[in-house]
Amino acid sequence: MDAQARNNRRWIVASSVTVLALLGIGALLGLLIVPAVQGREAGLDPWTAFCRAVGVKPGVAPVAQPISDAVAAPVSEVAWSSEVLTALVHGDRNAGQALAKERCTACHGERGLSTDTQYPRLSGQSAAALYKQLRDYQTGARAHPMMTAVAQGLDETQVRNLAAYFAHGNSFASLGHPQPLQDYEMDRLVNRGVPDRGIPPCNACHGGGVGGPIETPTLGGQHREYLQRQLQLYASGERRNDVFGRMRNIASRLTPGEIKELAAYYEGWQPVEGELAAGR
Amino acid sequence: MNSARRLALANFWVAFAAFGIAAVLGVWQMWARSPWQAPLHTPSNYFLSVTAHGVSMAYVLSTFFIMGFGYVVAETALKRPVPGIRWGWIAFWMATAGVLIADLAIFSGNASVLYTFYPPMTASVWFYIGLVLVVAGSWIWCVQMLVAMAQWKRANPGQPVPLAMFATVANAVLWLWTTVGVAAELLFQIIPMALGLVETIDVGLSRTLFSWTLHAIVYFWLIPAYIAFYTMAPQAAGGRLFSDTMGRLSFVLFLIYSLPVGLHHLFMDPEHAAGFKFLQSFLTILVTVPTLLTVFTISASMEIAGRMRGGKGWFGWIRALPWERPMVLATGLSFFMLWFGGGGGLINMSYGMNAMVHNTSWVTAHFHLIYGGTVVLMYFAIAYEVWPALTGRRFASNKPLRQQLWWWTIGMMVMTLPWHYLGLEGQWRRVAQFDYSDPHIAEWGPWVLVSLAGGVLLLLSALRFIVNLLSLHWRAPGEAPPPLEFARPAHEVTQVPAVLNGFSLWNLLVLILMAAAYGFPIGHALVERAPAAIVHRMGG
Numbered sequence: 022m023d024a025q026a027r028n029n030r031r032w033i034v035a036s037s038v039t040v041l042a043l044l045g046i047g048a049l050l051g052l053l054i055v056p057a058v059q060g061r062e063a064g065l066d067p068w069t070a071f072c073r074a075v076g077v078k079p080g081v082a083p084v085a086q087p088i089s090d091a092v093a094a095p096v097s098e099v100a101w102s103s104e105v106l107t108a109l110v111h112g113d114r115n116a117g118q119a120l121a122k123e124r125c126t127a128c129h130g131e132r133g134l135s136t137d138t139q140y141p142r143l144s145g146q147s148a149a150a151l152y153k154q155l156r157d158y159q160t161g162a163r164a165h166p167m168m169t170a171v172a173q174g175l176d177e178t179q180v181r182n183l184a185a186y187f188a189h190g191n192s193f194a195s196l197g198h199p200q201p202l203q204d205y206e207m208d209r210l211v212n213r214g215v216p217d218r219g220i221p222p223c224n225a226c227h228g229g230g231v232g233g234p235i236e237t238p239t240l241g242g243q244h245r246e247y248l249q250r251q252l253q254l255y256a257s258g259e260r261r262n263d264v265f266g267r268m269r270n271i272a273s274r275l276t277p278g279e280i281k282e283l284a285a286y287y288e289g290w291q292p293v294e295g296e297l298a299a300g301r
Numbered sequence: 302m303n304s305a306r307r308l309a310l311a312n313f314w315v316a317f318a319a320f321g322i323a324a325v326l327g328v329w330q331m332w333a334r335s336p337w338q339a340p341l342h343t344p345s346n347y348f349l350s351v352t353a354h355g356v357s358m359a360y361v362l363s364t365f366f367i368m369g370f371g372y373v374v375a376e377t378a379l380k381r382p383v384p385g386i387r388w389g390w391i392a393f394w395m396a397t398a399g400v401l402i403a404d405l406a407i408f409s410g411n412a413s414v415l416y417t418f419y420p421p422m423t424a425s426v427w428f429y430i431g432l433v434l435v436v437a438g439s440w441i442w443c444v445q446m447l448v449a450m451a452q453w454k455r456a457n458p459g460q461p462v463p464l465a466m467f468a469t470v471a472n473a474v475l476w477l478w479t480t481v482g483v484a485a486e487l488l489f490q491i492i493p494m495a496l497g498l499v500e501t502i503d504v505g506l507s508r509t510l511f512s513w514t515l516h517a518i519v520y521f522w523l524i525p526a527y528i529a530f531y532t533m534a535p536q537a538a539g540g541r542l543f544s545d546t547m548g549r550l551s552f553v554l555f556l557i558y559s560l561p562v563g564l565h566h567l568f569m570d571p572e573h574a575a576g577f578k579f580l581q582s583f584l585t586i587l588v589t590v591p592t593l594l595t596v597f598t599i600s601a602s603m604e605i606a607g608r609m610r611g612g613k614g615w616f617g618w619i620r621a622l623p624w625e626r627p628m629v630l631a632t633g634l635s636f637f638m639l640w641f642g643g644g645g646g647l648i649n650m651s652y653g654m655n656a657m658v659h660n661t662s663w664v665t666a667h668f669h670l671i672y673g674g675t676v677v678l679m680y681f682a683i684a685y686e687v688w689p690a691l692t693g694r695r696f697a698s699n700k701p702l703r704q705q706l707w708w709w710t711i712g713m714m715v716m717t718l719p720w721h722y723l724g725l726e727g728q729w730r731r732v733a734q735f736d737y738s739d740p741h742i743a744e745w746g747p748w749v750l751v752s753l754a755g756g757v758l759l760l761l762s763a764l765r766f767i768v769n770l771l772s773l774h775w776r777a778p779g780e781a782p783p784p785l786e787f788a789r790p791a792h793e794v795t796q797v798p799a800v801l802n803g804f805s806l807w808n809l810l811v812l813i814l815m816a817a818a819y820g821f822p823i824g825h826a827l828v829e830r831a832p833a834a835i836v837h838r839m840g841g
Binding site: 025028029031032033036037040041043044046047048050051052055056071073074075076077213216217218219274 | 342557573575576578579582587733735736737738796798799800801806810814817822
């Protein structure tokens, strides 16, 4: 064998031995020594530690989680059970109408079309929206100097009847339809949302016929003073009957100027010609 | 211009066109993540842009550049015609068509899956077909490089293959090994998923297969930079390469230790046990060896050059180097960034520290600094070195070239250092925008703006680079440029050990290492079926 061939063989042997030895050291450390040493601390026998290091035995045995006895305090006690939903559909509208004349129209106007801008218009709202607010006033989830007392004077059937009456489609038309927006920033707020400020589009829930929780009120045609006041109350956290704090989150991210503009925008939704009259 | 040079130029220009577009997108992405409102900014546009930026930079720029450079090296170093030029053109057009197909899928909004292959998110099948064409094209190039070396060895029995070519073939071999993982993932998992043939997918297995490719691919991108360090920088500095053997060893070590280490990208994944994560982490440490060998050898080579130019004392040789030459300047700047990027890499591969930076901006900053900084800067320098030979024209002045390299380095440092810091602060990666009105993260805003400033400088540098290259095409041909030559070793090499003149032993060792490192993790996933994730298809 000449010198060149000997040299070649030396290289082959040396590099193979080095690479395989390093592989062996890595495997020895990772699969045997480190698991065995660390396993001793954890009270594992070397075989179990090895099996866990390779991955044929699960690392952590399932541990039952302690059961919490903490009681959640819901922001609203309204639950959309099938019983409530059915009752709202079958509520007695005539009884509701009679009761409304007695307890509601002085402030909220004939057919829920209030003229005093501090009182919301009820026309066009869904039964679920109205029911949720009345029940929240009853339980104290929402508070108002007058409405708390009025709501607490009603029983469950009366609340359902009132909700059914104001929400009845044949009597009350929607107050308005979405209007196009010229202002880019407003259009973003209303229709597309501002994700970098964590603000979803208002119309995702409040636009006509779209998603959102069942109790979401319609905003079109509502008094701007009322809307502005509610957004301010949500922003300050004074009003807190929104489930998951949705509206508190959103309102607290709006500037006072945006709140004002949004309120004005929703008040400006126009009913289709003759729609209000048709309900008479 | 001969056909190999035309082929190299075609590959280079596809690479740099993609690079130019991706640079614009990159700045927009940093802008979108900053407190300033970026135009057209929606989350879907952001993820579309990240996909296009990542695919262009990581797959198009790198692959086409490496192919182009390979043709130049094969012709210049071996001093023979490149074999299979016709196949080279087939590879080029295949890969170019692949890029166009993938880009159409991306820009039509049907492939916003980022540039990684992480199901259950699925792009349109065209996205994957496009990328498969790019890879298949590059495989043809690999075969050409292997054939070129084999033909040369047959014609020069017993002679050492020139280092530049040995390294290029090491890279071709590495690439063939590297692409096996992602090819298996695409063929058996992702393409059936994109075609709607399966409804669920084992994401643990697909992440494992992708990890096979994911780390080694970085060394595929990196090796041209190292080829330039070993064979072009000492030449440009007017010196000699300190050790030819050290170069061969480094490239061989890159080949064997960049592959069985991908699990260090899955430290936080639940589908693998600690033992194999440890083993691959241990093997990852060995990747630092060729890097340190290179730093030593190139510093020594530069010292030879500096002293030949009259440099005295401990550090006088540094000042004596011809820094006005782009290749020398780029090597210095690239080494400077390598310290930061390499240091960050050591942190990433350490299990405990990785847990802290996992999925934060730290990771994004790290790979921008090491690939975008150290490596791409050397791509520029290589382009400046080969362009005169390819076009037959000389640069009128090196000043615009140097300026461009400086802008890139400063831009990359200004962009990535705050980015690293934000990662340590917990800033998430792969997020389309931040709510800076949230007091928890409000203080990030100014740092992102600093990064954005760095990004703008990078864009200016990218445009300057393209203009610099174009200017050469537009110039009237004057005095012919000197021929392209690679650095000669300090001691002339007449014979090298057979193992450092070929790859059969190393292929065998890679096979053993891969079987040890990946055999059980992949086999285990195949034997014991994991709970599968439901496929989420893009574009409806």
